[in-house]
């Protein structure tokens with residue numbers, strides 16, 4: 001474009017009709033068209049170009065414009081560039097520049113197409129071209145760029161990756177925005193992803209490709225929302241868990257525009273894995289815990305149903321493990337548990353489950369059993385393995401184990417029953433002396449039901465006055481005098497009648513009821529001894545049994561010594577009968593409690609002597625007043641018998657240690673005479689009398705010849 005009007009724009013006078021046609025086109029073109037000289041002189045401008053420049057007529061424009069190069073382009077260099085290209089190429093296409101709207105000096109954007117027009121001799125005549133105003137387009141693009149930049153800045157600090165993805169109707173994918181977070185998450189740049197839309201797919205962990213591929217399967221799939229969790233392998237090789245959520249933001253003829261976000265959830269996954277591990281496995285031994293055991297057992301039962309095989313559940317419990325803790329300490333106790341777990345695992349196949357059920361109890365599930373005898377063999381093997389010496393950080397310890405076995409489907413079908421029955425079988429193994437294997441039988445279940453009913457009834461028995469004491473005399477063998485008796489607990493069940501003590505006392509002990517019952521027994525005995533001291537003999541003495549359970553937690557709820565004091569009775573009026581097993585328990589403060597009894601003058605009698613551990617060290621260590629020789633020795637007494645030799649030895653030893661001796665279960669005069677001859681102080685048994693109600697006791701005593 002340039003000033004001046006030297007050249008007739010339509011050509012020489014007499015131009016033909018085709019020129020006139022061109023002139024029409026020129027005038028009505030919706031975009032600007034011009035002719036100018038390389039020096040910037042404007043020759044012609046069509047009405048559209050006149051308007052573009054803010055003039056009313058071509059003449060006005062041509063008169064106003066002098067040098068298009070200097071007057072038009074905002075960047076003066078643009079004209080030089082334009083001319084250089086025209087000279088070099090003979091044309092320019094889509095040449096975009098910012099210019100001044102000539103008439104108003106307003107800045108606008110244009111796009112030019114132009115070419116050089118030469119004469120037949122090749123001499124340059126003029127430039128000819130079109131000008132289209134594209135200000136709106138350029139501004140829209142600039143606005144878009146600005147908003148993209150804003151988006152980039154805004155999202156640069158966000159954890160994870162934000163992206164915009166165009167999926168064309170033919171399924172082609174193009175990322176139109178990827179946030180900076182992709183560097184941190186995937187180790188690639190946003191530009192790399194935008195240049196190579198397949199790159200993100202190549203980062204998906206090979207095993208998780210199906211998770212993602214499903215969403216790419218079709219253009220329809222591209223419109224569905226995605227919420228997927230999968231792994232990626234970042235550019236540096238690190239595997240990360242990511243969660244990707246994306247949905248279609250718009251759908252038009254260009255395709256589906258999706259917006260999405262992908263965040264790193266590796267830490268959450270790790271925490272979940274840890275929580276799962278802690279929820280399902282035992283921290284000490286690493287074995288499945290009770291909860292996981294249930295899952296495994298469920299699976300094993302399903303397998304049995306499918307293939308008709310059987311399974312065995314083994315409850316393995318260490319014997320007297322409490323003593324191990326008490327002797328070597330809890331930390332070494334832990335080492336033993338870990339080693340025990342290892343040994344049990346070593347006894348079974350890899351497909352079997354070994355779980356820690358709790359404390360010192362393990363559960364083994366042997367699946368796919370064809371031969372159920374195998375379960376017993378494995379159980380024996382476990383007992384044997386656990387019975388070997390343990391090296392606990394330099395200290396050697398021994399422990400035995402008991403095992404209860406139950407079978408599916410033979411004994412039970414569901415998990416609850418299987419676990420319950422295995423526990424019942426274990427109870428039997430423990431009861432029979434430990435260090436052994438016991439199988440569940442239906443009778444066990446019956447016995448367990450009876451036990452649980454009795455436990456329920458026993459709670460009511462105390463409140464409802466169903467308990468009472470029977471008294472068995474303890475006779476001085478030398479003189480025949482009776483100044484002592486043992487108070488024995490009896491239960492008359494309203495429906496069952498008398499329940500043997502051997503049936504209900506273990507229940508009272510295992511349920512803790514023995515503490516309340518024991519207190520009642522003591523008070524009742526004190527009341528009785530007070531009465532008999534007044535009526536029968538001023539130094540009458542009653543023995544009362546005290547179970548080891550009553551020594552736990554400081555010895556029960558009531559202070560027996562204070563009770564005696566309140567009754568105005570001396571400690572000497574009662575003797576507490578304890579068992580040897582109590583003395584094994586060094587940790588329960590037994591020693592202190594026994595000392596307190598002695599200080600109060602209450603005698604202590606060691607019951608069933610000779611049947612348990614019978615360690616001489618206990619006799620030396622504790623203050624024991626009386627030894628009761630167990631009836632098993634007395635029953636087989638005969639002249640020259642081993643039992644007689646043992647009784648004699650016990651009597652001599654006890655006397656040497658300052659104790660008196662009472663023989664239990666004396667049933668015949670011969671036994672009485674042998675014991676008396678051996679120096680035994682007292683005898684108790686059916687020969688003299690059975691346990692009796694107080695009135696019967698008094699009548700019996702009254703009927704005896706005086707000592």
Ligand SMILES: Nc1nc2c(ncn2[C@@H]2O[C@H](COP(=O)(O)OP(=O)(O)OP(=O)(O)O)[C@@H](O)[C@H]2O)c(=O)[nH]1
Pocket residue numbers: 284317318319320321322323325329330331332333334337358359360430434
């Ligand atoms: N060292 C250690 N001891 C534990 C752990 N869990 C439980 N125990 C102890 O294990 C003992 C389990 O006692 P029980 O099974 O009731 O009794 P026991 O002494 O083994 O005797 P029986 O089972 O009747 O033969 C208790 O003394 C618990 O304190 C543990 O994680 N570590």
